[in-house]
Amino acid sequence: MPEFRYQELFELGPDETPYRSLGSDGVAATRLDGREILKVEPEALERLARAAIEDVSHLLRPGHLAQVRKILDDPEASRNDRFVALELLKNANIAAGRILPGCQDTGTAIVLGHKGENVFTGANDAEWLSKGIYRAYQELNLRFSQLAPLDVYTEKNTGTNLPAQIELHAEPGDAYELLFITKGGGSANKTFLYQETKALLNPESLLRFIAEKIRTIGTSACPPYHLALVVGGTSAEATMKAVKLASTHYLDRLPTTGNDLGRAFRDLDLEGKVLKLCNETGIGAQFGGKYFAHDVRVVRLPRHGASCPVGLGVSCSADRQILARIDRDGVFLEQLE
């Protein structure tokens, strides 16, 4: 009989994200019961959220920009691929001025936080993060896109872009790690769950399935895409959450092999094959060509024997996510450009 061994589902390797410092105001160390405690004033969370939304609405990851730029030099890119890529680069340049956001759909604000149990804020973190998000949408030239239902059919724009989607986890440690995403409607709508079976799990069936499904994404979510495919999952919602995280490249540091405890892993071989399928659609960067996708992430998860959820999703040309971290050295935000 196998012994008990705890397996972290997502074993992420070391974080090599470049961060910029927002200072250490509101962060102080103290001791309690022999433990080092990090006290974080809730105002620091508010300021962090405000800054995260501003940066993510106007800037992009250098890696993403490099991928757009590379289209211009690729002899296999179509004329339209290059035209779109050039417009996207000009757009990024303008948006970096922090006056006009890169996309008019400034999205739904989404926060995923992992709070070490030695971090004390003494407050309702979701409320203070919401306040920072609120300030960003009030003070910047963003857009209010959230509709509150008054009854089943009657709606009203909330006028603040709240509510945000905030999910906070408690775990061991003394750091507070956050991921902010502002997800637009176009790309959110191209997120799909397929309830499949074991019969799909062979190379030919799976690739044929993927080739068919990626075409249904079409051009509505502004390719070139960062495509995310998740095969398996302990539940439908687990699969879909993994799709979202994979599309932000949050799961890039997963191992590349599985184990008999069911850890999640990235399959690099399938990523290459699916990218080739994307190139071959001919859909390109919206008007025909090669660049339907910049890259693909494939994550394989454990599953109940009777279920095989498969998730597909994208991050679009407004590739908006930003990591953040609070630890004894202060408050840090991913460096975008």
Next chain:
Amino acid sequence: MGEIRAELSKHSVTTQLSLTGPLIVARDIAHARLKERLDAGGDLPSYFKDHCIYYAGPAKTPKGLASGSFGPTTAGRMDSYVGPFQERGGSLVMLAKGNRSRQVRDACKKFGGFYLGSIGGPAARLAEHSIKKVEVQEFPELGMEAIWRIEVEDFPAFIVVDDQGNDFYADLIEKPLPTLQITP
């Protein structure tokens, strides 16, 4: 509108265009409201018949600029309105992003309409380079989903669906899958 359509008729699907002039901007809620009017026995407003319809909802206009970021929204969500509106002389030329369903191709062929594809994504570039004036036309209470009237100059677009039943994406997205080579 007649002149615009006559000009578009001369060119095939995939032709790249540069648009200059007025556009009426409307998206989800406005389309639903106009449909309610039709269902209640009313008609589309004349501005909706005289001008091209751009599906979009803008971000805030920065102080001192003519327009905020203002790229296209997904055309597919408005597909069900195209037939009914074109029948009444509206939505004959539409501008948005993304591929659309068969019903749009059929309506454009039946009523002589066009769907022009704008590049999805470069909203700031459009604001800075192509959009010269933005004002509310109707439904101000809808915020970004109001019907707007805008003036554009050198706004890039492609003919995606024409009045002959052609669709830029039909071959790409609807054609049967190629034989897959599965290399071990």
